[in-house]
Amino acid sequence: MTDLRIRRWIFLGLAVIVVLTMLVPVTTKVTVSPYTQRMYDYIDSLPAHSVVMVSFDHDASSQPEIRPLSLCLLRHAFSRGLKMAGVSFQSEGTVIGYRMIEQTAKEFGREYGVDYVYLGFRPQLQAAILQLGESIRGLYAQDYFGTPLDSIPMLVGIDSLAQIAVVLSIADANNTTHWMEYGKARFNVPIIAGVTASMVTSYDPYLSSGQLSAMVGGLRGAAEYERLLNRHGAGQRGMLAQSATHLYLIALILTGNFIFLRARRGKK
């Protein structure tokens, strides 16, 4: 069989597995990892009415992974009575972030301007974080809808990162690093993160050193968080597809190596 034909069969196999497993209404049971538990405990320990700044710094491409995770974290925060201030330093994350914060706020009957606010997009993450540390109004004179910040009840007396309980960075690249380097190091605001699975190992050293207070990652993290919240969602639904795909990849690796070793032995 030619290389191209083999590749087509591999692609077809993957597509069939993903489609079939997404159609099957089976929920797999996940074991909660210590990392996810740490995030849950951290949010749980924040006093009610604390202001959490949620930074949506991700692309549209990572939506399937980021969305279930973000919804879990927002739901947990709203259920604890925390107040949210949404920002975005990546243009594509702006609308996505607003949609998610609005959806979860509605679920918990929260009121815009009192329980949550959305400030919108600003370019240049590093400069923006440094400015937030100096003055939130210096960076955002108005919110996402053009309302002056001074007329928003939730932001009365809040004008810098010093008055923020914690920053939740939802990111698919290295933007959380900037929050730690500028927000945490310069203004000592605690940082927690919800990231894609591929970024988890990049942030592990920061988590271990305490520069990152808690982190949860990927679809698996979302599924674990859903279990902690006792709520069925896209995380648990997607885990069957992800697990089946992993098994498929393992089977491909083993088959490829079996063929390779047999061919090498044949040459000898």
Added chain:
Amino acid sequence: MFLQYFSPHPLARAVNRGMLDYWQILSAIALVVGVVGVARTNLMGLIAGKDRINRLTVLAGVMAMPILAWLWGTTAGSPFVWMFEYVQMPMQATVFALLAFFVASASFRGFRARNAQATVLLVSATIILMSRLSFGEGFLSQFQWIGDWMRDNPSMAARRAILIGIGLGSLTTSLRVLLGVERTWLGGSK
């Protein structure tokens, strides 16, 4: 910018705020330069008759989004947001999802135990894949703690070494630029 870290004086803070404002303004101007560059390159290509359909699609996209935003705004329910949610987002997610197919193909054709190092990588990858499975709390769930151990120890040690290397490299390059030893950024070869 560097010195203001060491001074809480109001003048230093004011200078810092001013510089941060200019930083934002400059990045907005850089965006305009980028848009003009994309439009110019594609217009030239269009005139030259190369890849006409692709170039027309790019130009239509570049022009349509600002026009939609200007006419109807960018609030929820506007045509701009509709285009973003139902055109841009699915397209980006599709391109990103293609990675899974490339990984599947690569795991069959390239992930081979050619030598000792490749074998270590192969075994590690397989264990990590197993540790991310979720089929209840049976035999397979035992791989989770092995995966977590690998993440907390060998992986983290390697990642730390890379981070320290990057930090030292950035520091020495910055010093070379500041002291004028490194001048290639000004043009020329030395």
